[in-house]
Amino acid sequence: MGTEPAQGNPLGLTKKGHSCVRLEKDGRVLVIDPGGFSEQEAALGADVLLVTHEHPDHFDELRLRAAMENNPECEIWTLRSVAEQISGAFPGRVHTVGDGDTFTAAGFEVEVHGELHAVIHPDIPRITNVGYVVDGLVFHPGDALTVPERPVETLLLPVHAPWNKYSEVLDFVRAVAPTQVYDIHDGLLNETGIGLFGRLLGDGGPGTGGAAHAWLAPGESVGLAR
Template structure:
């Protein structure tokens, strides 16, 4: 299995001749990947994870392309009919040949007076977990965690706490598109420290970088 970061929160997962794309938002570099993906997974409705115009264009050009997502995004794309699949916490589905387990219900709180938007995380083939904008802890082991590295709703303490709860074998930072070079260097120091405390490999992938994952 190959995991490729395509910018900010977007990752591409490839196994054999199958590819899925998770969260190709407006901060990602996903136009080429949208043109070749077998399926697209969207964790929630925020623009840095869900580029409605780009996704609609890709689906218009490729009638076989389908989407799995939260109820809010599914509602936004309701006019596309059966090509859009709403999923929620506890679902287990097969998507383009991948076994996908869905975990989580809500985005982390952004405002004290506003309810969170729906957010679902995806565990792919029992190997890679993308939580979206939530610190969801799946009820099964997570070998590889796509770890939010920075967000308006996140503190360094959250990164340490979350990785201690999930205890992945490896973690690769995503959700870092708001940081300049100074911010990235600070985030990477925190990330490295959190990994060292658990004796694990935690690091940031730069956009366009891939890692090969040895799966069972």
């Protein structure tokens, strides 16, 4: 069972399945990447939906449609490759963004960072990918190891994927230099794998450069403070 976001903190974060997270503030809800590995209801209740790229573990059209139909005020911000697939169903409610853009949605301040998905293999064409900094507090990079040119308090770390390895993950944490790290992109890990990464990124590893590291179970919540 998850814990409630700490009282008085400006932003509550709930980990959902795989790479999906839910952010809450002042009764409004922002959900990032409710894809096919996340819960069926992961996007429901959202006022704002952010999608980093078109891969199905991050973008599931049925989950987005359900959220948009559930809340007629809900809107989506995403890159062009995703927007083109869903904008026709919700005219005026799907917005295209790219690297360097900033916008306000339902009271959340959002910055867009990055342009390309990480390399999976040279034989596989790269697609576009953007990451999002929300309220200057938390950064979700999608499927890339983009280092924003700004301080990051809380980093959502894609810990396991076909396109990364531990040395790259650790160097990414050190380069971003956050205060706190929470794992995402963990849907293919079993308990053994989760424990292994916990040790490697924790006290048993070579060091994150001072960032605290934690893994949240799906449904578990924390409060984020400046």
